[in-house]
Amino acid sequence: MEQQEVERSPETGSIHVPTRHMVPLLRRLGGPLLSITMLCLALWALHLLAHEANYHQVRSYVHHLSHGRLLSAALLTVAGYGVMTLYDRFALASIGKSLPWRKVGLISFISYAFSNAVGMSLLVSGSIRYRFYIQHGLSTAEIARVVLFCTGSFWLGLLAVTGVTLLCVPLPPDLPLATFSLYLGGLLTLLPLAWLVAGSVWRRPLKLWRWRMSLPPFGTALRQVVVGALDWGLAAGVLYVLMPEQLANGFGHFLAIFVIAQIIGLVSHVPGGLGVFEAVMLAGFGATGNGALAAPILGALAAFRVIYYLLPLCAATVLVLQREAWGLRRQSLLSPWFTGLLPSFFAGLTLVSGAVLLFSGATRALPLRMAILSEVLPLSVLEVSHLLASVIGMLLLILARGLQRRLDAAYVLTLILLLAGAVFSLLKGIDYEEAALLTLLAMALAPAHRLFYRRASLFSTTFSLGWIVAIVAVFVCAIWLVMFSYKHVDYSADLWWEFSFHQGGAPRALRALVGSAAAGLLFALGSLIRPVRLRCEPPSEAELAQALPLIRRADSAQAHLALMGDKALLFDDEHKAFVMYDIEGRSWVTMGDPVGVDEEARRELVWTFMEQCERAGGWPVFYQVSPANLDLYLEVGLALLKVGEEARVRLATFSLDGKSRKVLRNTVNRLSRDGLRLEVVPAEAVAPLLPRLREVSDAWLRDKRVREKRFSLGAFDPAYLMRTPMALVWQGERLVAFANLFLGDTRQEASVDLMRHLPDGPAGIMDYLFVELMLWARDQGYQWFNLGMAPLAGLHSRRQSPLWNRFGALVFGRGERFYNFRGLQRYKDKFDPEWESRYIAVPRGIALPLILANVASLISGGLSGVVWR
Structure with a gap:
């Protein structure tokens, strides 16, 4: 087990971060530190530029703005957000989708109200669009295309307005970019022009890695540029009507400085360009050292922030809250998402x-x-x-x-x-x-x-x-x-x-x-x-004793994997539930869902585990979770990926009768005639059998040339085997196969974990073991028999499938060198089980490959076990 990256000295209690983890730590801190640094620099620049202005002057200017100018700014804001709905309207048309204008307008307004005020437009507006459009039947790929279309239109319009303005209107000579304004304007203008022409000249799709993108035809590209330019022109108009009258150089001169300030604010990574936009505007209008000019400009900028950003944000919030209240009254299908x-x-x-x-x-x-x-x-x-x-x-x-x-x-x-x-x-x-x-x-x-x-x-x-x-x-x-x-x-x-x-x-x-x-x-x-609890240590006997009643009352037999003792246990405060987990690299991986019957305790454990991972700088991962509990992980913001399907046999309808069971029936009858018999012994009787069990296990490992697995599978550990009942297959007085059993008090589900047999044992011995165990479990009153998961089963490689599904389907079909994926599914399928999907809940972002490698390393006992069996 790899030691977690945050270590506490037992002598001093101080926390030490090993050097090998400093680079990822600095990488995580880089973005936020850059934002704070840029904000501080912007405020310092603003302080220097407006040192002659005072608070009274700024407030006085805002107070004396006429109602007509405020009304004009408000109407231009309404028009601007109305134009923004065209982004989504044309984006949907480009992918062949159509939604009522009212719904498109609501989604567009809410997404832009939040992204304009908060910043990070691609992340914020993309997330909001995904949440809304997924409810209207759009696929993930279609939503991604809508977001890219809108984002592209946004930037194409900004580049077009900036480029044309710089070509037509000279910048003040004291600005740093004034000397290069014509060259910069020409370059920025060429980008949207190239986009307009490219779709007509280059007909074949562009391919970048796995992405394929068809360039839009001239008409679609023209709509993107025009809508984006109109959006930016109206935004500039809002501020223009609020600016002091002494800045009477015309709208063109004002627009040139406005768009440059907006671009610098966008690339600064400061939310909403706060401080950066204001500083560039003051510098652009030559207000340095001129309190009579700086104060009115600051007053206009403050009014602009309120009218163009804050008021739409408040309106969007009210709309969302109103929609939630309406959803609760009408019991709408959208209500659970809004509630979350x-x-x-x-x-x-x-x-x-x-x-x-x-x-x-x-x-x-x-x-x-x-x-x-x-x-x-x-x-x-x-x-x-x-x-x-x-x-x-x-x-x-x-x-x-x-x-x-x-x-x-x-x-x-x-x-x-x-x-x-x-x-x-x-x-x-x-x-x-x-x-x-x-x-x-x-x-x-x-x-x-x-x-x-x-x-x-x-x-x-x-x-x-x-x-x-x-x-x-x-x-x-x-x-x-x-x-x-x-x-x-x-x-x-x-x-x-x-x-x-x-x-x-x-x-x-x-x-x-x-x-x-x-x-x-x-x-x-x-x-x-x-x-804080920063170490991942195997559970003590006392912890296993506390977990045992919860394991026996669990509906899923998978909870018994905690008895292996190789995973740490995290209990809630009242010990009503626990999660079992291990650490590999930066991945904190739980095995299955939280174990316990108290729903509130299970839900709280997910949050607690998340926070423990965040304190340690780790990635929270919930492996092999069931569909019934997906809301626990969606609620905390994790992404879900399917990792396979679990085979469960309904025991009430299981029998050896019928034509479809002829092969199994013949195998069981033949081995019964050869003297095979099944014996189930309680956990207390396992200890004397351990020497004979080890002989069978060692022979099986030598024959298969494999190493012991762990984490999601049991290993031959005497302490573990003595905690569970054991199924034994005898041929006369000779032990030929065994499997430890997962049996719960609820009799909801029975299962097996560690299964071993002699290489020279009778053919079909595992079929015999499974059939006899299912019949035994049915007689004992169990409802299901769990045959375990078939990794990567049920993943499909379709054109519109996510990358993970396509990759998983490829490995499932062609990864026999590493694991018998297809053969395992076929073997379990002959017992006619009901297949149920299993998922992994992971943080969103680009860490997925490392997380999957860490999970594979946990199960295989190291990265070498992933390659060599």
């Missing part, structure tokens, strides 16, 4: 609410509202409310992760803090807008208690790098807001102790910032000192 998605929606809204409280605490309150408060509230109430509101903001950022993990404690605390935050928002500055947002979220969250069923500790919750980046990014933005809002205030140590209604904004913001940072650090410290 709601915790993530609530988590996202809670994250936004926490950011709103932090940003509010970092900025100035309105003077008129502060004047009203000074008449009705003591100063101490104001100060405490301001501090607690920011602390609650930080706690909501943390609790958002708990909501995504469906923690009951996170749900209760979030409700309490949302209502408390609403009260403190009113007490610190009559911020009724924030109070309304928090109250509405609390009202929406209140009836959803059943979605948050986990009773795990908040401190045991793991935070992915993405969540850590999001929390740090929000806090960094809050720091920048404090610096920007109070840049005119001279810092001194006495500032921390100044308390005033009208002149105490800066001290309050600083104290709130420190208070929220302290709350985050205390939670992080509490999480760091929580007890």
Whole structure:
């Protein structure tokens, strides 16, 4: 067993990360660290560019925007999102599919509202489209083509607008790209032109590895470019009507700077291009050192963010929640998916609410509202409310992760803090807008208690790098807001102790910032000192004794593999269920589903195992799981791949009568005449038989020239064999075959694991063993006899099949050098079983080949066992 990459020193308790794992660790940290670095650089650049502007000027500009300009921006936003529906409309037409415009519009609006606000458009919008379109009958391949069409249209339109604009409108000479603007414009224009022409010139499909792509005809390509260009033109129009009037150089000049800022924001990996887009816009319009120009531009950009990003995001969230409520009333087939998605929606809204409280605490309150408060509230109430509101903001950022993990404690605390935050928002500055947002979220969250069923500790919750980046990014933005809002205030140590209604904004913001940072650090410290289980050790006899009652009550005989003792056992807190697992490389692999009859305990174990893997930097893998439990793994975000089919014989209808059973009947009758007989002995009687069992086992291993398997199969281990009953086949006084039995108290299913026979034994001895065991199990009242899994059976190599299915079908048909896949399925098929699919649940991403190699290594006792039997 390979030692897990995170090791704890027994002497000091310190955690050591071996050098061989530093490269994968740095690779995982690279993306998030790049995002944080780019955000910090963008905010620093924004600070330098807008150092003459102040918070009052920005707020004043936003406050004095006319209703006509705001209405125009809103109408252009509606038109822009309307044009975005054409992406999906034309994408569906390109693959020969048609859906009602209302459904296509809803899917497109929701996907773009979230991807525009969050960033990572391909991942976010692709995921949302997959969730919706799969419900409307589209295959995975068709959805992938739709996503690629929409993404291609998005970029083709951006490149076309940017290229043409740079060719027609010269950039300001002080911009870095001004010298090369014509060359850059020509290059960017050539890309969409080449796309338009390529489909007419190159008729054959392009092939890249396993992908085949036919270039679109001229008409389809033209629609892509035009829709993309129109989308970007309307987005630019929204900001243009909000910009100050002194920037009267025309829409063309504005569009050139807008599209360049958008491209830089997109490639920066900062969510939504936050800070990067604003910094480029300020630089492009020459606002450096000009407070009279920088403040209006920042005000227009803030209004643009609200109108074009935030309002559509809120509308999309309301639509999803409304659709969920409608689905619950109508018992729609879509309702289970939406129900599963709601915790993530609530988590996202809670994250936004926490950011709103932090940003509010970092900025100035309105003077008129502060004047009203000074008449009705003591100063101490104001100060405490301001501090607690920011602390609650930080706690909501943390609790958002708990909501995504469906923690009951996170749900209760979030409700309490949302209502408390609403009260403190009113007490610190009559911020009724924030109070309304928090109250509405609390009202929406209140009836959803059943979605948050986990009773795990908040401190045991793991935070992915993405969540850590999001929390740090929000806090960094809050720091920048404090610096920007109070840049005119001279810092001194006495500032921390100044308390005033009208002149105490800066001290309050600083104290709130420190208070929220302290709350985050205390939670992080509490999480760091929580007890962790980082080692994978074989179970003790006490653990096996605790697991035995659960194994005997399990419906699946596969649970008995825990008795092998080669897999670690992870119990829930009340020992109502367990998972058995082992570690190979970075893969933490469980054998089968969680074992236990308590559904809540089994579900909690899946989450617990996931979090343990995340803390250790490992990949959670659930191997050979049944269709009845797939929702457990889909709920935690794992992908499912079929790995084969399990053969189960219905004993009530099994017999040797009939023409189809003639061969089996003749074999059993012949061997019975030769003196073969079956004996089933209890586990207590196995120990004296071990020497004779070993003779049979060693002879079988020598004859087959194979090594012992493990993990999903038993091995000849005396301690293991003495824990299960044994089926013996005697020929007179000579032991010729044996198999240990998996027998449960529920009598739902019987099975065998380790099967061995003498090489010189009678022909057909294994047929005899299986038939006699099935008849014996039927007489004992068992309902099923499990013949085990046929790996890779049931996978098909069709044109539209996923790559894994096609690869598995290839190995199943031509992999006899490594394993008798087809022969094993044919052998089991002659007992006329019912075949049931088995799956592996794995993390999404590109780690699948390594995970499959790790699983194969576990079963074969090392990578060499995968190649040599």
